[in-house]
Amino acid sequence: MSGTVTVPSGTDLICGYFLAADGEMVRLSFDDIAMVQERTDGVLWLHFNLVSVRARHWLERQSGLDPFVSEILLDAHDDRTRLERLDDGFVAVLSDMHYDFKFEPSDIGTLRLFMDGRRIVSCRRHPLKAVDRLRKALNDGARYATTSEMMADLVGHLAETLSDVAASVEKDVDTVEDIILAERFLQARKRLGQIRQLIVKLRRHVSPQRQALARLGNSGFDWVSDDDDTYLRHATEKFAGVLYDVEALQDRAKVLQDELLARVADQQNHSLHVLAVVTVIFTPMTLISGIFGMNVAGVPGVAGIEGDHIAFWWVMLLIVLSGALMLFFLRPRR
Template structure:
């Protein structure tokens, strides 16, 4: 299968079961398997995972025709809602998750949405952009590390997503360390702007992901009847991992904020020094400018015009006034 999906937009499909190697299926095999099972029942503990490219025009049509998904899932797809949530619709779990792009480049726009439907016999995921966590889960399933239930697969997806966020937090931490080292060395250059980008990235990630643990906790208070205690515990564990990562992200935001304040103070201090130097130069040049303007007027009666020592007298007067002006400008600095 190609990366963008087959004729129905299916990127990958696997038939999974406990103690059985995953079997890759296409849309024809998936449709036959779904048509042959009773509604809500998984034969011999089997379940199907189908991952679709929602940019493909046929993806939603195939799901409507063969997957028997609840209307709430299709409503979420039509609304293109990106607000993170996990909720029940009868015996089906509907999840809207957010994740980093496959080619994540630490930009706030490198985040996309994954729509998920989880039933006892079927898990359907759909996205419009390639996502890191789903690709990592797909690689793990292909290598044989497959969970034994659809809820366990959802929990594994959550853990993979949390691991990806840990990598993002590490990358952001490294970049913040670089900016901090440049600040201590007095070499800010263009890295000041990167702090703003990183902070916007963390704020966007936290805004999109923060509701996720709370939504899971609410779900676990009233889980579906078919969800086993082991599956519920796996979801609870994945939620705790998410909470830890979110706390780390909040700490990074505070660190970036402190760095931005320190950089702003440093820039303000440099601007103040430049303004002070400019003020001193202006004050020192004021006496000579005034005298040059007065003696440069083309009128009669200019003092010392016929005096042989007039030039040196004017130089002495200018020097005296300049010294007085310099003393007045610099005395506050000496007091400090």
């Protein structure tokens, strides 16, 4: 355990760190966990890949966690945001962005974790952005004296990740607005629908996450110092700004949707108006051509009647004149 073990992402233990009281940081492999699991002279963070059978087995059988905690950490179906207080810590289900986020509603992932005074045990099924930011911060020299201090930074990263997504969505909304003004309605309708779905899902995750994490800042645990409690509260309040931005985006997307529908309706009304005008103009022309096309006796111009050699041109002239006459009557009425 004295050396540094590089653990590639995607294995059973994605990353493991033990931050000793003297400031030393030790990176852990899966086999090192047993050696530091019971130590109380530092901060332990273990981050697991739930796709791994070995990781799931450790969480269920070897972690020493309460069965209720293990059940929540291993649950593959319930992704609702929650934070449950236990005798000596918290178990939480939080939302984070997939590392390869592509602005799809399904790209909002789930981070599950347990925290007490000496350790944080977290797990996920898909690479997540906020956790990766915390991991990079540790690799770049960040140090934490308590688990609550580390958790406050993680909460801050979660809020920043969601805020970055909200800022990117805002740029996407600007693009959709330009597309609507350019009257490319089919493209705008498709993209705006995706954006609205993403915004709704973001709001559905941010709002309860803010409420849940607020309880973290009012924990009252002995191992959470006043400074750490203030730090946690400050990190949690970042979600208020994110929620405000998401709600503003939701209102703006709704306005754009209304504008799109109004413009499409105007375009359809214009098309129907043109069709109605054309129909009115051609109605007498059609009537005349229909009358002279009847196969009955007595129709002017039929063979055997005087002047039949020019009757066709008289009929054509009558058709044109009727159309011009209808157009003359329609022009003042626009």
